[in-house]
Amino acid sequence: MLDRVSCGDLPAKAHTALRGAGDVLRHEECFTRAAFDGPYTIVYHEHRPHVLYPQETPPVVSSSPEPSSTIARGWTLPVPTPPSLVKRHFETGKLSRAAQPPLGAREPMLSSGQLTIGISNPSMTDPIYWSNADADELYFIHEGGGVLRSPLGDVRFEAGDYLYVPKTMVRRFVLGDGQNQRWLVIESTDAIRLPKAFRNEVGQLRMDAPYSHRDFRRPVFAGPVDEGIRNYVVKRQGAFFSMRFAESPLDVVGWDGSVYPFVLPISKFEPRVGAVHLPPSTHLTFETTDAAICSFVPRPLDFYPDAVPCPYPHSSVDIDEVLYYVSGDFTSRRGVGPGSISYHPAGIPHGPHPDAYENSVGAKETSELAVMIDARTPLTVCDGALRVEDPGYDQSFSGGAPRKTS
Ligand SMILES: [Fe+2]
Structure with a gap:
């Protein structure tokens, strides 16, 4: 939730009649x-938005190569693995590209139930509408x-973007033509929000916040749309439910509020x-009650004499630490590359590779680009991650001997 946006036709006061051509009443x-x-958003529809007809079969998910496992897994149920309190590395670039739209393409890597970190490599546009009633999503x-x-x-959205999509x-997703898609997906049953500390007393982003209101891309509203699509899938409690809208759910003439997708x-x-x-908390970008999501971006490095x-x-004793590597030269680790996920569980100390500590002294800048997720609830490794683990x-x-750097 960012700030209030107002688009299209609205009545002067909430919960009063808005009428369109022919004096037809809109539906709030x-x-x-x-x-x-x-936070809330008030939407005005041409038709009643709550007319839905349950369907027996999820139309998209059932057409996937493994419909039963996809439905049963519901993206988020991890396969328990034997206890193994070690540092782990998953090479997600080795995951096969899903011949699926975003609805069916997700592969969970780590999950606490409350928080699930996955990879999505979709190859086609979603042919239907869907929503995730379990979690906010940050791509x-x-x-x-x-x-x-x-x-x-x-x-x-484009490469390098965070894309936030509210629960439900x-x-x-309409994918760009001819583009390979590789997305990190963070699902949180708690709201994903901008850190409260970044706001002033009226909710505006503070001048010393690490981003400002102008840095965000909000929905571009163009009025009612009917794509001729009525099928709809909702994920709830890890299962998919199929239904049909009576009318286009995009039959919106106006809306205002603070709940909306953004980039x-x-x-x-x-x-x-x-x-x-500086500690990793310096890089805080988004938060939930259970997790911190941080951005490591290219920057000058420490300037005190003999700074390391x-x-x-x-030993960050309360936190499971997950790093997703995007690009650049990560100063503390070798053997990781674009698409790598490192997972350092709480309970044991972690730190740089053997020569990285010494070699960093005197370095003036870093080109690293990575996303870090600190999870307070312990994570479980999912079967997709086990398939691409670096043992x-x-x-x-x-x-x-130094390991190969990819
Ligand atoms: Fe760490």
């Missing part, structure tokens, strides 16, 4: 968070681009630089 829909206590677009189509308008927002390009994040190494820019070994990662911290 209040899209609310935290029951009626949180990081590593490669690709397109348009997120919603009743509130289109949001364009009707959507359809924040990671390039707009303003990094902090200190005389000595490489992260100090640490030598944990022992690579003990020294010896």
Whole structure:
């Protein structure tokens, strides 16, 4: 939730009659968070938005190569693995590209139930509308681009963007022509929000926040749309439910409010630089009650004499730490590359590779680009991650010959 947006036709006062051509009454829909206590958006439809007909078979998911497992897994149910308190590395670039639209393409990597981190490599546009009634979603677009189509308008996204989609927002991804899509997907059953500390007393982003209101891309609203699509799939409690809308869900004449999908390009994040190494919390970008999502972007490094820019070994005892590597030269790690996920569970210390600590002294800048997720609830490794695990990662911290850098 960012700030209030107002588009299209609205009555002068909420919950009063809005009439269109022929004096036809519009239908108000209040899209609310935290029951009626949180942020909300009020949408005005040409037709009654709550007329839906249950269907037996999810039309898209059932056409996937493995419909039963896709439905049963519902993206988020991890396969428990034997306890293994070690540092882990998953090479997500080795995941096969899904011959599926975004609705069916998701592969969970790590999950606490509350928070699920996955990869989506879709290859085709969603042919129907869908929504995730379990979680807010934050996509990081590593490669690709397109348009997120919603009743509130289109949001364009491209490589390097964070794309936020609220829980239960009707959507359809229209993928860019000829583009490989590689997305990191963060699902949170708690609201994903801009950190409260970034706001002043009237809710505006503070002048010392790492981004400003102008840095965000909001939906472009063009009035009622009928794409001729009525099929709709809702994910709820890990299962998919199929239904049909009586009318186009994009039959919106106007809306205002603070709940809507948006984009924040990671390039707009303003990094902090200190005389000595600043803690990862300096890179905080989004938060939930259970997690912190941080952006590591290219920046100058520490300038105090003899400062060690490489992260100090640490035991962050309450946090499972996940890093998704996008590009650049990551100063503390070897053997990781674009698409790598490192997972360092709480309970054991972690830190730089053997020579990275020494080699970092005197470094003036870093080109690293990465997304970090700190999870307070312990994560479980999912079967998709096991298929692309680098088995030598944990022992690579003990020294010896340098590992191949990909
Ligand atoms: Fe760490």
